[in-house]
Amino acid sequence: xxxxxxxxxxxxxxxxxxxxxxxxxxxxxxxxxxxxxxxxxxxxxxxxxxxxxxxxxxxxxxxxxxxxxxxxxxxxxxxxxxxxxxxxxxxxxxxxxxxxxxxxxxxxxxxxxxxxxxxxxxxxxxxxxxxxxxxxxxxxxxxxxxxxxxxxxxxxxxxxxxxxxxxxxxxxxxxxxxxxxxxxxxxxxxxxxxxxxxxxxxxxxxxxxxxxxxxxxxxxxxxxxxxxxxxxxxxxxxxxxxxxxxxxxxxxxxxxxxxxxxxxxxxxxxxxxxxxxxxxxxxxxxxxxxxxxxxxxxxxxxxxxxxxxxxxxxxxxxxxxxxxxxxxxxxxxxxxxx
Numbered sequence: 001x002x003x004x005x006x007x008x009x010x011x012x013x014x015x016x017x018x019x020x021x022x023x024x025x026x027x028x029x030x031x032x033x034x035x036x037x038x039x040x041x042x043x044x045x046x047x048x049x050x051x052x053x054x055x056x057x058x059x060x061x062x063x064x065x066x067x068x069x070x071x072x073x074x075x076x077x078x079x080x081x082x083x084x085x086x087x088x089x090x091x092x093x094x095x096x097x098x099x100x101x102x103x104x105x106x107x108x109x110x111x112x113x114x115x116x117x118x119x120x121x122x123x124x125x126x127x128x129x130x131x132x133x134x135x136x137x138x139x140x141x142x143x144x145x146x147x148x149x150x151x152x153x154x155x156x157x158x159x160x161x162x163x164x165x166x167x168x169x170x171x172x173x174x175x176x177x178x179x180x181x182x183x184x185x186x187x188x189x190x191x192x193x194x195x196x197x198x199x200x201x202x203x204x205x206x207x208x209x210x211x212x213x214x215x216x217x218x219x220x221x222x223x224x225x226x227x228x229x230x231x232x233x234x235x236x237x238x239x240x241x242x243x244x245x246x247x248x249x250x251x252x253x254x255x256x257x258x259x260x261x262x263x264x265x266x267x268x269x270x271x272x273x274x275x276x277x278x279x280x281x282x283x284x285x286x287x288x289x290x291x292x293x294x295x296x297x298x299x300x301x302x303x304x305x306x307x308x309x310x311x312x313x314x315x316x317x318x319x320x321x322x323x324x325x326x327x328x329x330x331x332x333x334x335x336x337x338x
Contacts, residue, residue: 035060035086035093043282043327043334049296050286052323052336056091060084060333063313063326065230066108066268069116070317073129075324075333076109076116083118083127088317091335095132108232110151112174117149117156124149124158126177136177148229150195155180159192159200169195169213186216193227194242196235196253203227210256220256225249230311231268236289241269241276248278250292260292270316270323272338277323279312284325284336298336 035058045054061079068077074088084096099120110117115126115135126135150157156174161167167185169192172178185192190202190209199219202209207223226244227233234241240253248262248269267279274289286295313326321338 035084035091035096043300043330043332046299046301048298050284050298051296051338052284052298055089055322055335055337057332057334058086058091060326060331062328062331064328066232066313067118068313068315068324068326069109069111070315070324071111071116071129072113072319075315075317076111076129077326077333078109078118079331083116083132085116085129085132088322088335089320089337091333097127097132108148108230110149110156112151115174117151117174119147119149119158124156124172124177126174138172138177138179148195152195152197154197157195159195161185161191167191169200183213189216193229194233201227201233203229208256210253220254222251222256222258225258228268234269234271236271236274239289241271241289243267243269243278248276248287250276250289259290262287262292267312267314270314272316272318272321272323277314277316279314279325282312282327284314284323 060077061081063077063079068075070088074085074094076083076085082096082098085094086092087094111129114129116129117124117126119125124138126137127133128135147160150159151174154171156172158170158172160170167189169183169185170179171181173180190204192200193203194201199210199212202211203226207221208225208227209221210219211217212219228243231243235253238253239259240251242249242251243265246263246265248265250259250261251257252259264280265278266281269276269278271289275295276287276289278285282300284298286297287293288295311328315324316322317324323336325334325336327334
């Protein structure tokens with residue numbers, strides 16, 4: 001009896017150790033993949049001349065290539081492990097899902113009021129913003145040099161170069177993923193850097209080109225500038241806001257004329273209430289959309305002095321008048337509200 005009791009005791013102790021080990025593993029995993037507040041953040045605001053107040057900050061994991069987007073449901077982002085939706089006003093996680101596919105080659109996310117869309121390689125995935133459930137995925141697979149999505153008034157568009165059929169723009173039904181149309185581009189033409197409803201923008205070593213969609217007619221050419229393909233462009237009325245080679249540029253979309261520019265930007269640009277926001281290292285600067293004069297700055301003090309293969313990014317929430325800043329080195333999102 002003593003021998004049996006001893007064996008039972010050993011089994012009980014072993015079971016307890018296994019349960020403790022599993023609990024530690026689970027807790028460690030959650031600390032890696034779950035967004036969490038960052039009270040010991042290395043960044044602190046040291047001065048500001050902008051009417052923006054910090055609302056929250058979270059540890060979000062490593063987000064690359066502007067793989068995030070504001071939606072009416074909250075802020076969606078894709079890090080190296082999962083797709084996450086957080087409440088835009090408070091920063092609490094609403095849902096997250098682990099990838100069942102490779103997550104090494106993301107491009108900027110796009111979203112509408114119902115779904116968020118992301119691509120891995122040349123497959124498009126659609127997820128329900130209410131619960132994170134996958135709605136559909138495309139079957140096209142392959143490799144590419146350039147690839148991104150654009151959500152326009154007539155549907156979801158994908159640009160791929162080189163594709164099996166050459167350089168193409170495909171149109172999909174956002175609700176079902178059905179391939180509705182395919183637009184062939186000149187096989188020897190420059191790669192597309194940005195899509196709009198009626199035109200696409202290409203870059204060569206002699207400048208920026210605007211090409212009319214459907215006819216491939218050159219609408220304008222502006223020499224001496226280009227575009228950062230991993231930084232989304234912003235179209236406000238007839239003004240095109242973009243970044244290139246550490247510079248912020250505002251162009252007339254009809255003529256390509258440079259209205260104004262600023263140097264030393266290190267992020268994409270966003271626009272909120274006719275004010276353009278960019279990051280210069282850790283700081284956030286604001287400029288008037290119409291004439292480019294500086295409006296103010298938020299200066300942050302940081303102990304971190306390196307980037308881990310990513311870049312700082314901005315996103316805007318026009319509904320709640322908020323700006324989100326992502327810092328790649330510390331992997332944190334800081335939310336500011338007007």
